[in-house]
Amino acid sequence: MAAVPMRLVPLVSSPSSSRPAVQLPPSGITADLNLSRSFRGSASRFRCFAGQTDFFTRLGRLIREKAKNDVEKIFSGFSKTRENLAVIDELLLYWNLADTDRVLDELEEALLVSDFGPKISMKIVDSLRDDILAGKLKSGNEIKEALKKSVLNLLTGKGGKTELQLGFRKPAVIMVVGVNGGGKTTSLGKLARRLKNEGVKVLMAAGDTFRAAASEQLEVWAERTGSEIVTAEGDKVKAPLVLSQAVKKGKEQGYGVVLCDTSGRLHTNYSLMEELVSCKKAVAKVIPGAPNEILLVLDGTTGLNMLPQAREFNEVSVVDELGIPVKFIGVGEGVDDLQPFDAEAFVNAIFS
Numbered sequence: 001m002a003a004v005p006m007r008l009v010p011l012v013s014s015p016s017s018s019r020p021a022v023q024l025p026p027s028g029i030t031a032d033l034n035l036s037r038s039f040r041g042s043a044s045r046f047r048c049f050a051g052q053t054d055f056f057t058r059l060g061r062l063i064r065e066k067a068k069n070d071v072e073k074i075f076s077g078f079s080k081t082r083e084n085l086a087v088i089d090e091l092l093l094y095w096n097l098a099d100t101d102r103v104l105d106e107l108e109e110a111l112l113v114s115d116f117g118p119k120i121s122m123k124i125v126d127s128l129r130d131d132i133l134a135g136k137l138k139s140g141n142e143i144k145e146a147l148k149k150s151v152l153n154l155l156t157g158k159g160g161k162t163e164l165q166l167g168f169r170k171p172a173v174i175m176v177v178g179v180n181g182g183g184k185t186t187s188l189g190k191l192a193r194r195l196k197n198e199g200v201k202v203l204m205a206a207g208d209t210f211r212a213a214a215s216e217q218l219e220v221w222a223e224r225t226g227s228e229i230v231t232a233e234g235d236k237v238k239a240p241l242v243l244s245q246a247v248k249k250g251k252e253q254g255y256g257v258v259l260c261d262t263s264g265r266l267h268t269n270y271s272l273m274e275e276l277v278s279c280k281k282a283v284a285k286v287i288p289g290a291p292n293e294i295l296l297v298l299d300g301t302t303g304l305n306m307l308p309q310a311r312e313f314n315e316v317s318v319v320d321e322l323g324i325p326v327k328f329i330g331v332g333e334g335v336d337d338l339q340p341f342d343a344e345a346f347v348n349a350i351f352s
Contacts, residue, residue: 078331081350084114088147088351092140100132107147114350124150148351155326155343162325162341166292171203171250171258173283173290175243177276178297180264185214187297187330188259189221190338200256202227205246207239207279210263218261224335228255239263239275240282247286260291295327 087110091103104125111121127150131137137146166172176191178184185208192202204222206229208214215231222229230246243260250258262279283290326341 078346078349081114082352085110085350088144092143095140095143097132100129104129104132120154124154144351148347151351152343152347155346162327162343164293164327166257167289171247171255171287172292173247173250173258173260173287174293174295175260175262175276175279175283175291176295176297177262178264179299182264182297182299183330184264184297185217185221185261187295187328187338188261189218189225190330190335191295191328192221192225192227192259193335194338195257195259196225196227201254203246203250203253203255203258204229205243205258205260206231207243207246207261208263209237209239209242214261214263227259238278240278243279244282244286247283247290251287293327296324 088107091106091110095103107128108121108125111124112118116124124147128137128143128146131146132143137143164172164174166174174191176184176188178187188204192204195202202225204218204227206215206218208218209232219229219231221227230242230249232242239262246260247258249255260279260283262276280291280294326343328338329341329346331337331339
C-alpha cells in the first residue's frame with residue numbers, strides 16, 4: 001500500500017493457517033512437570049522456560065520501543081507517497097458540501113495513484129460520503145481526520161499482532177519466504193542486524209540452495225551483522241536438510257534466534273512451493289512447533305501484484321483483504337532501514 005521511490009520490503013507474517021501455534025502451549029508445560037523425575041528437576045526445567053519467556057518478552061518490548069523512536073525514518077521513507085497524497089490537503093482546504101462528489105472523486109483518484117487499490121479506495125470514500133451526508137463531518141479538517149482513522153482501522157482491524165511471535169523457548173525459529181528479487185535475503189540480513197543490536201545471539205541458515213550466489217550473499221550479511229551461519233556442504237544438499245542442521249545447532253549451542261533463508265520462488269512454481277512445506281516439516285522435527293514465524297517479504301513497488309503472491313504463500317490491501325499483519329517495513333537501502341511496523345506512525349507519515 002505504498003508507492004515509494006525505493007524498493008520497499010514489508011515483512012508480513014502468515015496467519016495461523018500457515019504458522020503453527022506458539023512452541024510451548026500450557027499443556028506442554030504441564031506434561032513436562034508431570035514427568036517421572038524429582039520435583040527439583042521439574043522446577044528447574046520450568047524456571048528455564050520462564051527465563052526464556054522473559055527474554056523474548058523483553059525483546060518484543062525493545063523492538064516496539066525502537067519503532068516509536070524511529071518515526072523520522074518512516075517519515076522520510078514515504079516521501080513519494082506523501083507527495084501523491086498531498087493533493088488531498090488542497091482538495092479539503094476550501095471544501096464545501098456542494099462540492100462533495102467532485103472532491104471525493106478526486107480523493108479516490110489520489111488513493112488509487114498511491115496504490116491503495118480500487119477496493120480499499122472505494123471502501124474509504126464511500127464511508128466518508130456516508131458520514132458527510134449524515135452530517136457527521138462538517139469541515140475539511142474533520143474529513144481528513146476521518147480519512148486517517150479509516151486507513152488506521154483498515155491496518156489494525158484484521159491484521160492481528162504486528163509484534164514478532166517468538167514463543168517461549170530458545171531458539172526461536174523464523175523462516176523468511178518470498179518471490180525472486182523481492183528483497184528476501186536482504187530483509188533477513190537487516191532483521192539479523194536489528195536482533196543483534198538488541199543483544200540476541202543470531203544464527204543464519206542458508207536455505208536458498210536453488211540460486212548459486214544466494215549462500216555467498218547471506219555470508220556477507222552474516223559478516224556485516226556479526227552473526228553465525230550454516231551453509232550447505234555440497235552441491236546437491238537440499239534446503240530442508242540445511243535448515244534442520246541449523247535449527248539443531250541453534251538448539252544445542254544456545255542461540256536466541258535462527259533465521260532461515262529460503263529459495264526465492266514464483267508463487268506459481270508448484271515444486272518450489274512444495275519445498276517450503278518440506279522445510280517447515282524439517283525444522284518442526286527438531287523443535288516441535290517451529291517455525292515460530294513465517295515472514296513473507298513483499299516488494300511494495302509491485303502494488304496490487306503482491307496480493308496473489310500473498311494468497312499462494314499463505315494457503316496494504318494485504319492486511320484488509322487477507323488479514324495478514326505487517327511486521328516490518330523497509331524504508332531505504334541501508335542496513336538499519338528495516339523498521340518495526342507501527343500503523344499509527346505510518347498513517348501520520350503518509351498524511352502529514
